[in-house]
Amino acid sequence: MTLAIIGGGQLARMMAEPAAALGIDLRLLAEAPGVSAAQVIPAHTVGDYRDLDALTAIVAGCEAVTFDHEHVPTEHLHALEAMGVAVRPGPDALVYAQDKGLMRTRLGQLGAPCPRNAIVTSVADVEAFGIPCVIKTTRGGYDGKGVWFVRSAADCADAFASGATILAEELVDFRRELSALVARSATGEVVSYPVVETLQVDGVCREVIAPAPDLAADVEAETEALARRIATELGVVGILAVELFETTDGRILVNELAMRPHNTGHWTQDGAVTSQFENHVRAVLGLPLGATDLRAPYVVMVNVLGGVSDLAGAYEKALADPSVKAHWYGKEARPGRKVGHVNTYGDDLEDCLTRARRAAAAMTTEGMEGDA
Amino acid sequence: MTLAIIGGGQLARMMAEPAAALGIDLRLLAEAPGVSAAQVIPAHTVGDYRDLDALTAIVAGCEAVTFDHEHVPTEHLHALEAMGVAVRPGPDALVYAQDKGLMRTRLGQLGAPCPRNAIVTSVADVEAFGIPCVIKTTRGGYDGKGVWFVRSAADCADAFASGATILAEELVDFRRELSALVARSATGEVVSYPVVETLQVDGVCREVIAPAPDLAADVEAETEALARRIATELGVVGILAVELFETTDGRILVNELAMRPHNTGHWTQDGAVTSQFENHVRAVLGLPLGATDLRAPYVVMVNVLGGVSDLAGAYEKALADPSVKAHWYGKEARPGRKVGHVNTYGDDLEDCLTRARRAAAAMTTEGMEGDA
Structure with a gap:
């Protein structure tokens, strides 16, 4: 089985881990030499995702093509489909992640609660x-x-x-932000992960808590069902992330859609039976999907923004906690840039948060206070 | 951080997964184009591990060099050390995994129980x-x-x-075979995994159960301590696997030593907080070691021998169980060849065994009865 990925960011890099485990060959169209995913995928070509010839070349001989980002022009995706390529997610679904105006119109038609x-x-x-x-x-x-x-x-x-x-x-008066992740296979099978709480600062994801604490069981069930329905109605193949507001008066409203592995699902790498990256790869190849159960009562993800040049030195501190799971994207340090994340899990949420924040802080020179 | 690996088999391939997660760059000396690890490590060169020039070239600029196998000539390892390369494990340790005669003599000196x-x-x-x-x-x-x-x-x-x-x-009259895995960092830190039971058929590992069922607590503790002591006394850096016999009269005897990630530790990928592959990489780079705790009451590994040409078809059946974790090495099917393995975990050992055997059987055309 061979899968083409367009875009060489950290999402493609993290797809490469389960792809290697499952024996799935990857081909990557990278935007520049040495980008995050190009460091771990031998069969990569440097090219422009807006260039139909580059897209056509990379997908030749692949069972399917998927994406690190949502920026490939819709007309190119249609052109690939017309050539018989399995584009996953397909352009008719992906357009709702690419265009917020179309997304709002379509969600309105579906009766999904929106601002x-x-x-x-x-x-x-x-x-x-x-x-x-x-x-x-x-x-x-x-x-x-x-x-x-x-x-x-x-x-x-x-x-x-x-x-x-x-x-x-x-402007939504919200209590907190949530995210509902589902995977939908090319076969139509859908699985959903537990709804998580996400902390965003200046529009950037900082922390995720799985499962969302104190979320009423009926609201959790309705929110998972909403995400599954959106995935099915929109014909998504792969991971769909539905970012949500929980309003101060207890309503759930859809904020954004993403049709690819999502920052609010990185916790699944160490905290779920099947990671979002593995389920994305399985979904786009039409394989059966893996279980989405939590492997611990609580799982916490904290992003590393900024970074360090001395990774070994950072790990001396970060990995001194033997249960911390560190993830690093192979990107150069730059203020505010997402360069890695840390996952922790356990019975005690506060302990998980403390440990993950401490490890993430050890992996960047950027203070958490200054830029919040 | 950059790590060189000599040998492109599945052990190197499985080191690449945690190395990618941790942002550690790899360089691989592969024995032939397209071998298992060369499929997932971009910076690979094809060359002979018996050729000192090839070894010297691959380690240039790396923090350390480690191994997929134990076949690199001892004199070449000494030559690399003399050049200032961090060879891990070093030749003075590795020789005891390379030469069973020296191993028996040394273990005898240490008072380790042997046949x-x-x-x-x-x-x-x-x-x-x-x-x-x-x-x-x-x-x-x-x-x-x-x-x-x-x-x-x-x-x-x-x-x-x-x-x-x-x-x-x-000829040891044994009740069963066990394996004790430890990781020892270049810093001297040592961690040990729970002792596991292994089923070998014709000298080939078939199944592993973690932890070894019904192993007396004092025997388990003494066996872990024995493996830790061997690792320290022999100066091992990386994973040490101590394969053992449990005799019918209840003694533990050392059978073999391996100084690299080992088939009897593949269960750790999905069943321990830190996999043996991650701890090997961390150990050889002198990083702090990760926790070795089990993540479920029981973890089972079943090898896939032989293989299939239609992996997608095999996964239709094998992954129909959504909690099975499948691992495939990217090797061509061949009778008796180790081409992958399956991990399962849970509260019920028999259920784990049944599920793992069923999934592994779906991934090969080779009958389990015929070749046992």
Whole structure:
């Protein structure tokens, strides 16, 4: 079995671990030499994911093609499908992760609970929608980029200057953020992971707690069912991450969709029977999916932002806790950059949090206080 | 951090998984293009492990060098050490895994319990030692090769015809075989895994049960302590596997030593907090070692011998059990060849065994009955 992956970031790198275990050959289209996944996938080519010829070359002889990111142009995905390539997730699903405007429209049709939203083309539109609000480019944003919090009309300037299509959404009064991860195989089989709590700072995921503490059982069940329904209705193949708000009045609203292994699922590597990366690989190849059960009462993930140049020195401290599981992406240290993460698990949530935060702090020169 | 590995078999391949997770760069000297580990380690060179120039080239710029097998000539390891390379395990330790005669002498000096043994140079020597017995080449044997069971003088012919140095050992009347795995870091830190029960057929490991069922607590503790002491006294760096007999009269005797990740430790990938492969990599780089605790009451490993050409078809059946963890080495199917293994874990040992055997059987065309 041979699987092509487009994009050489850490998600592709982390797909390579279960792919190696399962004996699945990978081919990678990397954006530059030496990027994260190119360090661990021998059969890689450097090329542009916007170049149909590069895409066509990498998928030749592969059972399927999947993605490290959602930026491949939809028309290229359709072109590959027309050639008979198994594009997973396919363009008809992926477009809802690529375009927040289409996503909101489709989720509205499905009756999925969303923040109030509208496409806006002018400051007057935003004022009519209601300020304060959030405005976002419908395409291309990630990790807080392409998102503006609007507290006065002046805050809209950058967004409209960008020339992008802009979506306005109500400012949700939320208690916390949650994430519901599901895997859907090319066979149609769907499995769901326990709903997790996520801590985002400036639009960047910092910590994840699995399962989400004190989430009412009926809300947990409804949220898993919602994510499964979205995956099926949208025809997703692979991992679907549904990022959610839990509002102060107890409602669950869909914030974002991602159709690939997701930062809010990194805990599964050490905390679930089957990691999201393994289930993504199994799903896109149409293999049976693995169990999603937790392997401990609590699992915590803490991201490492920034990084260090002396990894061995960092590990002297971070791995002094013998039960910490460290993950490093092979990326150069840079302020605010996601360069790794730490997983811990156990019976005591506070202990897991303390240990994971301590280990993650040892793996970066970046203070947690300064940039929060 | 960069680590060189000599030998491109499945042990090197399985070291690559935790190395990728930890952000450790690997360089591989592979014996041929496309071998198991070369499929997952981009920085590989094809060369001969008996060629000092090839060894010297691969270790340049690496923090340490370690091994997929024990066949690198001792004089080359000394030459690398003389150049300042961190050879782990070093030649002064590794020689006891390479040469069973030296191993028996050294273990005797340490007072480690061993079967009665003697170097023999003629059939008369063997008769004087006592028939029945086992005779073995002191160097180069593995998986039952280079081992002869002597029930009459005629059974010695092949051994002496080989021209190799031959060790005779008493035929041990054993209840079962056990294995004690420890990791020793370059810093001197030692950790031990729970002692496991192993089922060998014709000298080839078939199944492993962790922990060894019904092993008396004091025997378990003494056996772990014995393995830790051997690792320390011999100056092992990395994983040491001590294969043992539990005799019908309740004694523990050392059978073999291996100084690398070992088939009897594959269960740790899915059943321990830290896998033997991760601890090997951490040990040889002088990093702190990870916890060796079991993650379930029972863990079972079953080897896949022989294999299949249609892996996807095999996975349809093997992975229909969503909690089975399958491992495949990327090797071509061949009768009796180790091509993969399956791990299962849970509260019920019989259930784990049944599930692992069923999944392993689905991954090979080789019947378990025919070749036992």
